[in-house]
Amino acid sequence: GAVVSQHPSWVICKSGTSVKIECRSLDFQATTMFWYRQFPKQSLMLMATSNEGSKATYEQGVEKDKFLINHASLTLSTLTVTSAHPEDSSFYICSARGGRVTDTQYFGPGTRLTVL
């Protein structure tokens, strides 16, 4: 149990376009979902925390108008990277907190974004 899916697994887009990434908890209802970004050989960086039906809480330095988060239900959160630029190229990982066994974060497989 405690499976989190993420779609797409990879995406290549042109500079200036927007990209939407979906995160779903498949077999449990998530109390909270998180979005992370990770650059090569670096640590996970928390971007934002979201709860269903409320506005996301963004970490310092993360532009909320650029990284739009919608948490539509207890099993679905989306991250939209608006007007993407090459420096937004990264590995984006979502996680969902919940699960039947233990209340921890379960990670999706990640989305590799390349902006040309």
Added chain:
Amino acid sequence: QKEVEQNSGPLSVPEGAIASLNCTYSDRGSQSFFWYRQYSGKSPELIMFIYSNGDKEDGRFTAQLNKASQYVSLLIRDSQPSDSATYLCAVISGFNKFYFGSGTKLNVKP
């Protein structure tokens, strides 16, 4: 001071040895502790959790918790090259907030 501290490594051990990964945390009210493994290019996966002082064993993995010293460790017995990864320690603080360490890179040499 960071909420969760880990040595970044790399920690190198020969195949078959015991790998010992350590983590300290700052919030004495923390109640839940987790170890994640992250292979290069992949997302983290949960491998152990521990709530009570003492040891918890699962196969080749043993998590150890010492709340008085605010210290969590992960022992990997009979280390295999496939254990080579970055290991992340995570803590739920007394305020119910998640904190991750920056991870320790483990290299198991054949």
